[in-house]
Amino acid sequence: MLEMINKPNDIKKLEVKDYKLLAKEIRRFLIKNVSRTGGHLASNLGVVELTMALHLVLDFPKDKLIFDVGHQSYVHKILTGRKGGFAHLRQFHGMSGFPKRKESDCDAFHSGHSSMSLSVALGMAKARDLNHTNETIVAVIGDGALSGGMAYEALNNMVQLREEKKNLIIILNDNKMSIAENVGGMSAYLNKIRMKKEYVDLKDNVEHSLLKIPAIGKPLTKAIKKSKDSIKHLFVPGMMFEDMGLTYTGPIDGHDLPLLIDTLEQAKKLEEPVIIHVITKKGKGYRPAEKNPEKFHGIGPFYIKDGEVISKSSKPSNTAIFSDTLLQAAKKDDKIAAVTAAMPEGTGLKKFGEEYPERFFDVGIAEEHAVTFCAGMAANGWKPVFAVYSTFLQRGFDQVLHDVALGNYPVIFGVDRSGLVGADGETHQGIFDIPYLSMIPNLTIMAPINGREIKEMLLYALNHATGPIAIKYSRGEAETLLEESFQKIEYGKGQIIHRGKDAVLVAVGNIFCEAYEAMKLLEAEGYEIGLVNPRYLKPFDQKLLDELAQTYDCIVTIEEGILHGGFGAGVMQYLYQNGYTGRVRNIGINDVFVEHGSIKELRQMLKLDGKGIADSVKEMLSN
Known part of the structure; x- marks a missing residue:
């Protein structure tokens, strides 16, 4: 089946009976190719049927599909004629692991950071309406990305589309994971919805029955839909999405292709914004990824048989040295706290969380909140350490400046992945941190040249900080050059x-x-x-x-x-x-x-x- 997919919309030439085989072939193709090049595997295995459904319902490149973050766009690339690019996925001059407009006109928008898709989709919808065109616009956002405040700003703004009777489709891809397991109120809210499948069935049965009543059935159904005291509130706590002006449907099985196609076709007909809540399984179809989706979120080349990484260095990484030093310091100082924005594994803080759960805080994909949260802790006598990738700290720039530096609070920033990062490309290179941090008054910036300096700079900051300090270190193995001639850290020297x-x-x-x-x-x-x-x-x-x-x-x-x-x-x-x-x-x-x-x-x-x-x-x- 996959041999028949060579350009956009080729999937529509297949017979319905062949869809299941195509999904199987796509998963096999992904596992085979990502095992050679590395990349984001678990998230893509989880959206195979969802992406197929979108391609069967939408018309590319006329219609616009925006992926939040974009790491789950591999299936979309396959279905738009880019199979050949996977031989050099994420390699120099090869195909990007994220959507790129310059790579294909079927990639409606570049992405790489979280929680941006709804704002982009709303902007495109408004432009569509001003242009008097009729393309369908769809945003695919994960449940983890809904912990980012920007997503709520967009949701709050979408009510205007309902008033104007304009369509926009949001796919909430709910797999209970962002990179690590999701945390916070939105995760708990979605868990409640997942448990209320009986509501969906009952709603459909009630509406179907009411519509059969002569003369009054249709207006009565409309009245119930509009009512704030509708049957939804009896079964789904809050119905937050509906209260924000979105028509909500789901949760539905994200691996049931006929159901996905039917739901999307119905959503296209609505003259209002609609959110389709889809439940998917991250890593589906590959047992190692199903068992450990966090490991297979972004992985290097691996052995297909057991999922083990092929070339794992025995040398400690900069991240490991930073996190191990922090853990050791926390044993002696009970005022040290560790903070991450949904990256406990990537920033090395997972061990800290296991050993000191009461002093470990994963705030979800919410860097702005993480920075100001740390400011609040520091203002009340604690020593918060926020370990964050350089490219993601950019998102908290105002909070670093206004909430931390202005008050001169001793927040320590572990600026991980500083400098060139590699395969993730433009959206992830940590090459902007010196300019955006150095302009901020009161902020100290330290740059270690080897693993020993990472350790000593962090200890110095924990013991002597009187204001904010950023310690920037790169991805990968820690350098050992000149460690034997280490000299004591002195402030500003x-x-x-x-x-x-x-x-x-x-x-x-x-x-x-x-x-x-x-x-x-x-x-x-x-x-x-x-x-x-x-x-x-x-x-x-x-x-x-x-x-x-x-x-x-x-x-x-x-x-x-x-x-x-x-x-x-x-x-x-x-x-x-x-x-x-x-x-x-x-x-x-x-x-x-x-x-x-x-x-x-x-x-x-x-x-x-x-x-x-x-x-x-x-x-x-x-x-």
Whole structure:
């Protein structure tokens, strides 16, 4: 069956009897290909029938399908003629693991972060109505994403479509999981709805019976539907979605293809926004993923037989060192608390939660709330540590500035996945944290160059913080370079690693190892190069910079982040404002979004590997 799917809408050529076989082939295709490249598997296995139903009912690319987050779009890519791209899924210059408009006009909107789909869908619906066109617009959002406040802002705004008699379809893909198991009030609310299947059956029977009554059946049914005291409130507590102006249907079986098709066809006919509550099983069809969907949310290459990852490093990761240090510190200090936004496994805090459940807080996919929650804890005498991916902390920028830094509360941010992340691409690269954090008063930013520094910086922050501190560290194995020559952490102080006379490299955090290699390459060609570990990006070690200015005619800053507003820009500003007459070069990432690929490949492309840095320094010295 899959051989017949080569372009959008090809699925409509199949016979109904072949749908079940196609679903089986899609799952087999996903498991086979993701086992080779890695990727998001469990979420895609769970939406096979749902995505098939959408493609059978919708017309692509005319109709618009918006995936929240977008990691569950693999089946959509298969059904829009992109099977061949899976050989290089999430690889350099290969197919993205997320929807990309530049990749296909069937991808209505790019995504990568949570809780955005409803706002996008509502905006597209309003544009459709202003354009006087008739395309169907569908948003697919997971139950985990409903913990994000932006989703509620959109829901609150959707009542206007009901008043204007305009259609919009929302699919609530309810699998009881976001990445980790869902938490909070919305999860509890949906659990209540799931338990009330008898309501759905009774509602249908009552309406069917009423419609049979001559003359008064139809108006009576309409009156009951409109009534706030309708039968729904007897069976489903709150009926929040209906009260917000949405017609709610469900929950329905997300793996019952005929039921999904029929429900979607009916939803298309409604002149109002409708939410279809679909129950799916994450990892369906592959036992290891069904048993451990969190592991298979995003996984590297694995053995199909047992689901074990093929190449798992025995070396500790930066994340593991940070989380283990936090756990050890919490044994001695009962005021330390750990906070995550639905990422206990990814940020390494799962062990903390198991050992100290009363001091561990998973707030769901709600980074803004997590930041201000931490501010409240810190204001009341606690030491909250919020471990969060760099790309997701962006979403809490206002809260960091207004709620934490303005009050100078000692919240510690473990900024994980800082710098290039790799296969997840543009939406996940942690290359913006220096510019967006360094502009905030009262906020200290630390950048460790190896695993030892991660540990010591966190302990220093826990013991000495009088205001907010961000410690930024990269994804992957912890670096061991120069651990044997570790020097004690002092607030605001950098470290001269090597002295030279031709130029000095000032390299930030995780890119330090590449600068070290560049120094060795340049020394092999006869140059004498200095090397500095700044440790603190804010505040600058001004005394150290003054010493460098007096010693070197060429100062080179190196960072794995955006140059505009970055560390190097601040160093250059300081030096020239204080009368430096030598040359300064900032090496980093220009004003671009960085595509997906391995970190090694991306560094080579951006000339941020040892050779690229060495070439840039030689060019500078030769002019």
